Amino acid sequence: EAGVAQSPRYKIIEKRQSVAFWCNPISGHATLYWYQQILGQGPKLLIQFQNNGVVDDSQLPKDRFSAERLKGVDSTLKIQPAKLEDSAVYLCASTLGSGRADTQYFGPGTRLTVL
Amino acid sequence: GQQVMQIPQYQHVQEGEDFTTYCNSSTTLSNIQWYKQRPGGHPVFLIQLVKSGEVKKQKRLTFQFGEAKKNSSLHITATQTTDVGTYFCAASLYNQGGKLIFGQGTELSVKP
Numbered sequence: 001e002a003g004v005a006q007s008p009r010y011k012i013i014e015k016r017q018s019v020a021f022w023c024n025p026i027s028g029h030a031t032l033y034w035y036q037q038i039l040g041q042g043p044k045l046l047i048q049f050q051n052n053g054v055v056d057d058s059q060l061p062k063d064r065f066s067a068e069r070l071k072g073v074d075s076t077l078k079i080q081p082a083k084l085e086d087s088a089v090y091l092c093a094s095t096l097g098s099g100r101a102d103t104q105y106f107g108p109g110t111r112l113t114v115l
Numbered sequence: 116g117q118q119v120m121q122i123p124q125y126q127h128v129q130e131g132e133d134f135t136t137y138c139n140s141s142t143t144l145s146n147i148q149w150y151k152q153r154p155g156g157h158p159v160f161l162i163q164l165v166k167s168g169e170v171k172k173q174k175r176l177t178f179q180f181g182e183a184k185k186n187s188s189l190h191i192t193a194t195q196t197t198d199v200g201t202y203f204c205a206a207s208l209y210n211q212g213g214k215l216i217f218g219q220g221t222e223l224s225v226k227p
Contacts, residue, residue: 031213042121042203042217043158056214091157098213103148104205106157 002026004107006092012113018080021110024073025094031055033104034067034077035091043091049075050098079112087114119206121218129226134191136221138204145207147187148215149178153200161189161202194225 035043052072095102150158164180
């Protein structure tokens with residue numbers, strides 16, 4: 001079974017530039033999550049999709065971050081414009097269902113450096 | 116917002132010593148999951164605890180869920196160099212679907 005795919009793996013941009021990340025979850029997984037992991041901290045949920053609908057985006061900085069999952073499969077996360085404090089690893093995870101008992105499978109992440 | 120406190124932040128042990136990390140919440144949890152993240156890697160699921168007072172073992176790892184479902188621990192017996200990494204607890208609250216709140220993690224280093 002193929003795992004969660006993410007690209008790019010690394011990205012370096014200057015502040016005020018835009019950047020986009022892509023995630024392809026495990027086939028058949030209904031729920032997709034985007035997390036931000038700052039160095040030395042645990043992952044922080046940015047947004048949760050179930051199929052193509054948003055379940056939770058309460059911690060997404062909506063003035064600069066946006067995400068979509070138009071066909072209920074892969075997803076993109078965009079930052080526009082980027083700030084220095086956005087430097088982090090952006091992790092995508094997916095689960096088969098949407099309940100509390102589901103194991104989250106994480107992708108390798110995209111390491112973003114904002115200069 | 117809801118937080119999950121995890122201690123210690125770092126733990127350095129000699130190979131063969133035991134290791135324990137603790138996770139605490141002020142709110143009763145629906146369940147708690149534990150993940151391991153190797154240096155440069157991504158979190159990998161270890162186990163899930165659901166029942167009050169539950170204890171689960173995986174070889175040298177023992178996971179416990181408190182009676183009040185507000186705390187949890189992970190204990191590693193006789194650490195090995197392969198245990199190196201950061202261990203995260205991730206809590207699930209009632210009425211919040213699949214959302215997980217991660218602790219800050221405990222970084223374990225093992226000296227051979």
